[in-house]
Amino acid sequence: MRMSVEQPLWQALTAYRVLTLLYALGLCVYSFDDYDHPVGAVVYMAVLTLWTALTFRMVASAERCTRRFLVGDLSIAVIGILLTPLVDSHDRIAEGTPTLPSIWTMGAVLGFAIKGGWRWGASASTVVCAANVIERGGFAQDTIHMLSLVWVASVGIGYVVEVARASERTLARALRIEAATRERERLARDIHDSVLQVLAMVQRRGAAIGGEAAELGRMAGEQEIALRTLVSTGLVARQRTGDGTEAVPDRGGLPDAGGPPVPPCLPGPERSDGGPCDLRALLAPHAGSRVTFSEPGAPVLLPAGVAGELAAAVGAALDNVRVHAGEDAHAWILLEDEPDAVMVTVRDDGPGIPEGRLADAEAEGRLGVALSIRGRLRDLGGTAEWISASGQGTEVELTVPKASAKKAQQKGEAAR
Known part of the structure; x- marks a missing residue:
């Protein structure tokens, strides 16, 4: 059952309308002989009683209390206020005698x-205030005090309701996150006790047997790492459909523990809606038996186009690792979300890059690094730095300032 934090307020309002109706009827009976036109007062009180009885269930919940009903309810109150000078004497009104609906109006x-x-x-209290001023024929001290109380009370209760609703949404989201986390932990335990152990055994036995079994073992090792990434972070690599195109996986609508649900990134550098994209989801597919991906626990949001270009630069850096460091080289991807920038570091354990080799490659017309990596980062307002020593591997630092990322996205949208 869904518990609403505002439901007690609706129940209290239902009781308030009944009690204030009885109070207004009591005032009418008490002042019956003092009215100039008591029949008019009786007719209005009969209408007010009938309206309250017929609409008793309308204020039982937010779903039943429609805008049309609220407008009609306020109209009944305002009509009663404006009818008061017609049924009561001017002297009694000047003395501060309550209007026909009295506190029922509240x-x-x-x-x-x-x-x-x-x-x-x-807005509603302002309408009531205007009707009371018209009824009294001007501003009076007691009228100002009463109207100020009505206005402050309505605004205060309305603000409390908004805070209560926001708290309810936050609580519901926290409960969903907790349920998703528990389910993920349960699945991780089950998978660890069965599938992951089998894949690890296939990898070890395949490597020991050699030949085609070694290739089978290598594939089992890749699937083991991908599955570990899935159960630990919830990030799913993009899969290929039957026609060769990439399909976007369904994450089930579960929110990340670090923030609200992030729309999945479509294949390609840009999403059609231009909204934010979680960079983790674009880098996770690179994880494998020889590529380790480390990420923050919360979404790393960038404009979709910027995230796609940065992910493409990381892919180009990994291609360089495979080509120049060899198929047996191991690579590590580290994603860091700083307050003012997003940094991706790609490191390998290959032989390293000799000093001056990058400049020579560019002079020879090999523009992979210059265009695929440096060019992309330059267009994004970021930087790409290489740190390498012979025999000690290579480290590529890709940095995109968040302010530059927003400007790059706006520039791309303007170009389209």
Whole structure:
């Protein structure tokens, strides 16, 4: 069952309308002989009683309390206020005698506040204030005090309702995250006790047997790492469909523990809606038996086009590792989300790059590094740095300032 934090307010409003109706009827009976036109007062009180009885269930919940009902409820109250000078004497009105609906009017205002928050409450109380000023024929000290109380009360209750709703949404989201985390942990335990152990055994036996079994073992090792990444982070690599195109996996709509749900990144450098993209989801597919991917626990959000270009630069760096460091080289990808920049470091354990080799390659017309990596980062307003020593591997640092990422995205949208 879904518990609403505002439901007690609706129940209190229902009781308030009944009690204030009885109070207004008591005032009418008490002042019956003092009215100039008591029949008019009786007719209005009969209408008010019938309206309250017929709409008793309308204020039982937010779903039943519609805008049309709220407008009608407020209209009944305002009509009663404006009818007061027609049934009561001028002297009694000048003395501060209550209007025909009396404090029942506050129930109509509170309905607006609970339904729509403090702005609705302020609007409804302003209408009531204007009707009271017209009824009194001007501003009086007691009128100002009473109207100020109505306005402050409606705004205060409306604000409390908005805070309660925000708290309810936060609690519901926390419960969903907790449920998703528990389910992920349960699946991780089950998979670890069965599938992962089998894949690890196939990898070891395949490597020991050699030949075609070694290739089978290598593939089993890749699947083991991919599966570990899935159960530990929830990031799923993009899969190939039957026609060779990449399919976007369904993450089940579960939110990340570090923030609200992030729309999945479509294949290619840009999403059609231009919204934010979780860079982790683009880099996770690179993880394998010889590539280790380390990421933050929260989404790393960048504009979709920027995230796609940065992921492509990482892919180009890994291609260089495979080509120049060899198929047996191991690579590590480290994703860091700094307050003002996003940094991706790609490191390998290959032989390293001799000093001056990058400049010579560019002079020879080999533009892989210059265009695929440096060019992309330059267009994004970022930098690409190489740190390498002979025999000690290579480290590539790709840095994109978040301010530059936003400018690059805006520039791309303007170009389109």
